[in-house]
Amino acid sequence: MTRRAQWASYLLVAGALLLVMLTGLLAGLLCVCLAFLATRHLGRRLTSLAPRLPSGVALQIGAVLVVLAPLALLFLAWTRARGMIIDAPSQYRELLNFLAATVMELRQKLPPGIADLVPDGIAEMQRMIAGYLGTKAGSLAMASRAWLVGLAHAYIGLAVGALAATRPRLHPPALKPLAAALYERAVAFGAVFRQIVVAQFWIAAFNALLTAVFLLVLLPLWDAHLPYRPALITFTFLAGLIPIVGNLMCNLVLTLVGLSVSPTVALACLVFLVVIHKGEYFINAKVIGHRMRFGVWELLAVMFTMEAVFGPAGLVAAPLFYAYLKQELGARGWV
Template sequence: MPPNTAHNARGVQIASYLLMAAALLLVMERGLLPGLLCACLGFLVTRWLAPRLARLRRKLPGSKGASRAGQIAAATLVILAPLLLMALALSHSRSYIVSAPAQYRELLDFMARTVLELRLKLPPDIATQLPEGAADIQRSIASYLAAKSGALATAGRAWLGGLLHAYVGLLIGALAAVRQPGLARRPLAQALSQRIRLLGEAFRQIVAAQFWIAAFNTALTALFLLVLLPLWKLELPYTPALITLTFLAGLIPIVGNLLCNVVITIVGLSVSPMAALACLGFLVLIHKAEYVINAKVVGRRTHMGVWELLAVMFTAEAVFGPAGLVAAPLMYAYLKKELQATHLV
């Protein structure tokens, strides 16, 4: 390869890396992470559905252009399905969806009161064994929870804004998946396409796997809260909010599960120490099963250790806040793919 050509190719690669890094930083700084995740999800789901719908189309008479028809049908389904689900949800549980931030604020206030009443909830012989400094720790935890509940009072607009960004991202991903191939791409467009392809692979391996793990956790937690506990004459308050929190927090590897454990156990303590022990024991069993799934589904595909993931997540949280916890596994998996593609790791 001539020196000038090699120099130009290297410049194009560097430009594509810088543009991709700038785009990801913009996504994090401007709170567009839900849109990015849903764009990736819309793209992958549309690409997965298109050939299957095309096969169905070929079985019908007049199957000319079945491949393109399958792509259009897949994109239409991905775009309309959230609207239909939202309409169905609003018709059956409108009050819960609209008042979700207020319900979580009430949940945090409830947890704060439970922490302050810890000595009253425990049996007398155990409560007397708590050190005097435990009261100060209880007050500190309660103050922190109360502060967070106050922040949720103004979260309604952010809640709706996140839903809008997520749907627009889904729309973009579905349309990008069925776009017609245009003219021959120039070198920079080809390099950017490679960056986006690697990001899509990282999303498929990390976020998609974590989605199914979160769904698995949520199903078992819902079974425990709605079926098993009532059989033992124990019912926890804020059960719908706890189930929703289990799914949303389950999308965050490791840390999200710990958060769910703490919240559900504290709410269980508000009922009785036995309920708290039952919640803790059941959640430990769930997450033991999840470790096996994580090791097989996520760890084997991405070659990421738990210590790597924790270090990246806590660093990203310190820089970008809670969104950094969600984005860290995806961004780190993408970075490793770029390094592997250049044979640096």
């Protein structure tokens, strides 16, 4: 493999990742990787369960399962899922407006003894936060089409990743120099995706499941019913895909919504979130361990920078892209 081919592969991959962020194809890229890994995993499991089954046929069966699984889930929950999928932007717009109103009524929501301790100068901060939330709610008014396009990109990514996984495994020595270099980049990116994104996906699912139990089972037992529960559960899962910052966002949103019911419910929400996030740290240590070889300050700096440049998608992409960059630099002995 020539040095020129290696540098060309770096430039091509960097350009492709930048193009993904600029064109809003991050969901499609993540689903390509996820479907590829899921298809290969299912293929190995089917081969182990049925040793006489050819590996190519096992991969094809795995690809069919990966592609049809979202459609099957959508069909089984069609009456409820259709409204959640189509009306998701409007639901979150209403939630943001609700949070803005709760922030403005903060003093009225607190008990008298605590409300007296709130300084008068906080009113300006309340207006700033409420104005920010209102701005974000207004931007969601035009997001319905983009939301459906994103879902379409994600499903197309699933199909592309599943089909790519059914192809025979490549052998770098038999490839041309540039193709072999690009294959190395793809393998490195896939390894980082497997280490970080897949683990974060299961952590987010764990958070969302416990939040659903808390909102739908535990709070109703105390005769407390939070508004926008489906939106809050979905938000918990999506925010859980973002390390560190996602936890803070969940804490803030659920506590504010709980405060709209009563200070006691807000305190219960806060305590619950702290407990499950401590559980998340335990799972994070078990699943990821020391694979994310960068400090918290590095991750936060990269996340805030990418959010400023690319918006919310930058928050999701930052851990993956930064870990991939450090792995490539580490492989060359530069870091």
